[in-house]
Amino acid sequence: xxxxxxxxxRHRQSRRRFADRFADDLTRALARAFDAEATSAQxxxxxxxDPRFKLVSMLSLILCAVLAQSLTLLAxxxxxxxxxxxxxxxxxxxxxxxxxxxxxxxxxxxxxxxxVIVPGEPVWQVPWLHWTxxxxxxxxxxxLIGRAETSATFALLLVLTTPWMHVLKAMRALGVPVVVVAIxxxxxxxxxxxxxxxxxxxxxxxxxxxxxxxxxxxRSLVMAAAGMLLAKxxxxxxxxxxxMVSRGYRGEVHLLHDFxxxxxxxxxxxxxxxxxxxxxxxxx
Amino acid sequence: xxxNVFELDAVSYRYQDKVALDALTLHIRRGDRVALLxxxxxxxxxxxxxxxxxxxxxxxxxKAFGEPxxxxxxxxxxxxxxxxxxxxxxxxxxxxxxxNPTVFDEVxxxxxxxxxxxxxxxxxxxxxxxxxxxxYLKDRAPHRLSGGEKKRVALASVLIMAPEVVxxxxxxxxxxxxxxxxxxxxxxxxxxxxxxxxxATHDLDIVEDIADHVIVLADGKVAGEGKPGEILEDVxxxxxxxxxxxxxxxxxxxxxxxxxxxxxxxxxxxxGPERPRLITGKK
Numbered sequence: 001x002x003x004x005x006x007x008x009x010r011h012r013q014s015r016r017r018f019a020d021r022f023a024d025d026l027t028r029a030l031a032r033a034f035d036a037e038a039t040s041a042q043x044x045x046x047x048x049x050d051p052r053f054k055l056v057s058m059l060s061l062i063l064c065a066v067l068a069q070s071l072t073l074l075a076x077x078x079x080x081x082x083x084x085x086x087x088x089x090x091x092x093x094x095x096x097x098x099x100x101x102x103x104x105x106x107x108x109x110x111x112x113x114x115x116v117i118v119p120g121e122p123v124w125q126v127p128w129l130h131w132t133x134x135x136x137x138x139x140x141x142x143x144l145i146g147r148a149e150t151s152a153t154f155a156l157l158l159v160l161t162t163p164w165m166h167v168l169k170a171m172r173a174l175g176v177p178v179v180v181v182a183i184x185x186x187x188x189x190x191x192x193x194x195x196x197x198x199x200x201x202x203x204x205x206x207x208x209x210x211x212x213x214x215x216x217x218x219r220s221l222v223m224a225a226a227g228m229l230l231a232k233x234x235x236x237x238x239x240x241x242x243x244m245v246s247r248g249y250r251g252e253v254h255l256l257h258d259f260x261x262x263x264x265x266x267x268x269x270x271x272x273x274x275x276x277x278x279x280x281x282x283x284x
Numbered sequence: 285x286x287x288n289v290f291e292l293d294a295v296s297y298r299y300q301d302k303v304a305l306d307a308l309t310l311h312i313r314r315g316d317r318v319a320l321l322x323x324x325x326x327x328x329x330x331x332x333x334x335x336x337x338x339x340x341x342x343x344x345x346x347k348a349f350g351e352p353x354x355x356x357x358x359x360x361x362x363x364x365x366x367x368x369x370x371x372x373x374x375x376x377x378x379x380x381x382x383x384n385p386t387v388f389d390e391v392x393x394x395x396x397x398x399x400x401x402x403x404x405x406x407x408x409x410x411x412x413x414x415x416x417x418x419x420y421l422k423d424r425a426p427h428r429l430s431g432g433e434k435k436r437v438a439l440a441s442v443l444i445m446a447p448e449v450v451x452x453x454x455x456x457x458x459x460x461x462x463x464x465x466x467x468x469x470x471x472x473x474x475x476x477x478x479x480x481x482x483x484a485t486h487d488l489d490i491v492e493d494i495a496d497h498v499i500v501l502a503d504g505k506v507a508g509e510g511k512p513g514e515i516l517e518d519v520x521x522x523x524x525x526x527x528x529x530x531x532x533x534x535x536x537x538x539x540x541x542x543x544x545x546x547x548x549x550x551x552x553x554x555x556g557p558e559r560p561r562l563i564t565g566k567k
Binding site: 252 | 336
């Protein structure tokens, strides 16, 4: 039997890499979603708080990160987020994987130009391009990234430590209109439907890809799959909605267990609400 | 109110330019066990959705419990909840029906929407989990269940509301034999409950067990109606509505043949002059 030529071997490897990577990404996304539900059910500091108080406290802490005009304060808030995560059974490694890296990439792209655009005290000159990196530019980029990272970490902590239905009910308790809550609730369900449909579709396609695929074919496959996926997800989502309506769903969130505030919920809320006030006062 | 649970008078339903139900007129009486038979695309699922007031007729009048059903009527919370309490639909694909984080939450979803007292919900959910032998799945995420388990959860999540009318869309589709038997057992047992059960299926093998009355649909119209025995013997009707299926079997000499006949047909294995058409080596 002949050994496969290096070209065919490379194509095959590339096809496998593409197919496997895509399938792995989808599996990982689903696994993360399921992990979030598991994390919210385990014991921990944030898991033990009343969702209404937790929601207000996290929003307040996010407001602090937005208002902070000192890097030290921002770093303190970031460390507070890490400490809260650790006390709630969420490791920094998980935060790094699920939020920090992604936020760094997206915000970094936006913040990067500012390090040479913002005028100020020169720190370093980029070889060949002769662009000057300024201290003020670095500072403004660090602020942007720091605020985004800290805010996203607080937001993720809320989602990871609270069952999604509890977040929705807390929003209703705080007066968020039913239509907004219903849209958020259905969006959450549809994301699952979309991921599961995508996985099934891709598995089915993968089993039928016989020949090596070049870049154009792969792009065409992805575009066709995306179109089909949207159509299928739309149909499935409608079915999910009908199944909910059939059992009496009218957009309102009902839970078996009512929320009960305890003294520690009030303490957390007091601290969380005092922080932005203190920041505003100190930055007068 | 007369003894009819549903009355359809010249009801039509269209999906954009496709007619799914065409001037359908039929009655379903209280306590009836009805099988809706029809090939794929005959309008069975659409009819079930109309009966569950998820869709509304494009033309004609549909009455449930003597009252005309319309989107405007169902917009009222009291009317909606009263209707949802009385009619339950089990979807064909359990994945679309199971959307809560745990099996317990799933079964409790309907009663919670209908505003039952919490103590009653807790009690009823436990009773329902026990009835369907799924208590061990209570805290399990629905996506980690097998097909048969999902179907049982879907059934439990509808039956907990003790609806007077249960609508089932292809309840045995894609189930393993044991799970199929469990679903059929439930449908057989419903004979003595006085509950109205409407089952859409194209599985002729279960019709006599699950129904006392059969409505055959084809192209969105009623193609035939009668007792299960009469319908299953009507080869012409089954053939016209693409429900007749050939029975294949292999003889000792390795040859296979097919018989297209009434569903309850029996024949002897034979090698005589009347031996049916032979098809060798292929099914």
